[in-house]
Amino acid sequence: MDIAAAATVFTDPRAYADNERFHTATALLRRESPVHRVEHPRFNPFWAITKHEDVLAIARGSDIWLNAPRPALGPKAKDAERANIPIRSLVQMDAPDHPVYRHISADWFKPAGVRRLRDRIAELAKRYVDHMADLGGECDFFVDVAAHYPLYVILSLLGLPEDDFPRMLKLTQELFGAADEDLARSQDKQAQMAVLMDFFIYFQGLIQDRRENPTDDLGSVIANAMVHGEQMGELEAAGYYTLIATAGHDTTSSALAGGLHALLENPDQWGRLADDPALVAPGVDEMIRWVSPVKQFMRTATEDTVVRGVPIAAGESVLLSYPSANRDEDVFDNPNTFDVGRSPNRHVAFGFGAHYCLGTHLARLEGQALYAELVSRVRSIELAGTPEYTETLFVGGPKRLPIRYTMA
Numbered sequence: 314m315d316i317a318a319a320a321t322v323f324t325d326p327r328a329y330a331d332n333e334r335f336h337t338a339t340a341l342l343r344r345e346s347p348v349h350r351v352e353h354p355r356f357n358p359f360w361a362i363t364k365h366e367d368v369l370a371i372a373r374g375s376d377i378w379l380n381a382p383r384p385a386l387g388p389k390a391k392d393a394e395r396a397n398i399p400i401r402s403l404v405q406m407d408a409p410d411h412p413v414y415r416h417i418s419a420d421w422f423k424p425a426g427v428r429r430l431r432d433r434i435a436e437l438a439k440r441y442v443d444h445m446a447d448l449g450g451e452c453d454f455f456v457d458v459a460a461h462y463p464l465y466v467i468l469s470l471l472g473l474p475e476d477d478f479p480r481m482l483k484l485t486q487e488l489f490g491a492a493d494e495d496l497a498r499s500q501d502k503q504a505q506m507a508v509l510m511d512f513f514i515y516f517q518g519l520i521q522d523r524r525e526n527p528t529d530d531l532g533s534v535i536a537n538a539m540v541h542g543e544q545m546g547e548l549e550a551a552g553y554y555t556l557i558a559t560a561g562h563d564t565t566s567s568a569l570a571g572g573l574h575a576l577l578e579n580p581d582q583w584g585r586l587a588d589d590p591a592l593v594a595p596g597v598d599e600m601i602r603w604v605s606p607v608k609q610f611m612r613t614a615t616e617d618t619v620v621r622g623v624p625i626a627a628g629e630s631v632l633l634s635y636p637s638a639n640r641d642e643d644v645f646d647n648p649n650t651f652d653v654g655r656s657p658n659r660h661v662a663f664g665f666g667a668h669y670c671l672g673t674h675l676a677r678l679e680g681q682a683l684y685a686e687l688v689s690r691v692r693s694i695e696l697a698g699t700p701e702y703t704e705t706l707f708v709g710g711p712k713r714l715p716i717r718y719t720m721a
């Protein structure tokens with residue numbers, strides 16, 4: 314593979330569904346061209362940043378590197394459209410608005426806030442492992458377990474009724490799997506706008522309800538939040554819900570399913586978890602590093618600057634490649650080895666800096682609850698078919714993970 318071929322991985326959704334192609338290509342880029350200019354007819358040009366140190370430095374430098382106007386990579390048409398989409402969420406904001414809006418929900422995501430959900434999460438984890446037992450020894454771990462469980466956790470946090478969960482599941486998959494034929498409602502732009510509108514209409518109803526009948530959940534906090542002394546607008550509140558419902562869902566589903574795939578390919582690592590429950594916590598972090606479900610976010614320079622000796626002009630955008638940074642040989646010993654006891658594990662799968670993932674504690678808690686339950690109750694487990702990964706430019710992991718197992 315030459316460098317030009319390697320650089321196609323960022324603009325080709327199939328590359329993220331092919332781990333070997335992606336990691337071979339980005340290892341080459343880290344070595345030969347770690348700040349690489351990508352030009353492609355369907356995309357506005359950008360610089361691909363593949364080294365851990367550079368991803369951290371840019372993420373930290375939010376004084377000159379902004380999320381607006383191009384927070385993530387999409388085709389040219391999407392860049393143009395973004396300006397017209399009425400819903401603006403945290404990932405599209407910068408200071409001074411960003412810290413104000415982030416503050417609204419930040420307490421709910423701190424360890425103390427998340428601990429409130431500990432029992433509910435443990436109950437949901439148990440429910441899904443019970444469900445595996447009921448399925449009688451064969452299932453698709455992504456479709457039957459990983460796709461549902463994190464959404465149920467996040468919707469419980471928002472305070473949504475369980476009856477609405479299946480509808481949210483479908484909408485999130487349509488939104489994030491938009492580049493994958495199996496998941497997208499349709500490939501055209503109007504269909505994707507329609508998914509956003511469905512989200513909006515749903516959450517508009519929720520906002521009205523929580524304004525009239527406030528309850529003790531994050532949903533009510535958002536519906537009644539004050540910004541600069543005024544109640545947050547409906548569009549903004551709907552954007553907030555949509556971000557939380559979507560950001561907390563496919564990301565964690567992908568990490569949990571991709572983590573199990575890694576364990577099945579490395580049965581000794583499953584054995585280590587089963588023998589020593591203290592390894593579940595670092596094991597879950599290793600799954601998150603390994604899968605790096607968020608494939609990229611972008612930043613745009615507000616002034617001329619230099620990254621690793623490469624001049625970048627004001628107005629140009631960089632793509633932060635988290636999955637590449639998380640296999641950086643300069644930071645991780647044996648980066649292509651899946652090691653549930655890895656320590657230290659300074660992965661950047663949750664990003665870094667001002668936009669650092671709000672859901673880290675929740676995601677870790679969910680993962681730990683599910684894997685503690687799994688390794689203590691599943692006696693044997695193996696692949697029962699070929700796993701398939703989502704074609705995506707943004708968030709993804711396995712979309713099919715057929716397994717066969719016996720329960721203890």
Ligand code: HEM
Pocket residue numbers: 372403404405415467556557558560561562564565568601605606607610635661662663664665666667668669670671672673675676
């Ligand atoms: C932001 C990854 C789970 C909510 C982000 C970012 C990444 C990320 C890479 C951008 C960080 C940056 O720009 O520096 C992940 C991964 C997850 C996960 C890998 C699971 C394994 C969750 C969960 C929630 C959540 C469970 C809960 C709702 C958010 C929010 C933001 C965010 C609200 C935007 C923060 C901001 O812009 O200020 N996440 N996330 N994430 N995440 Fe997560």
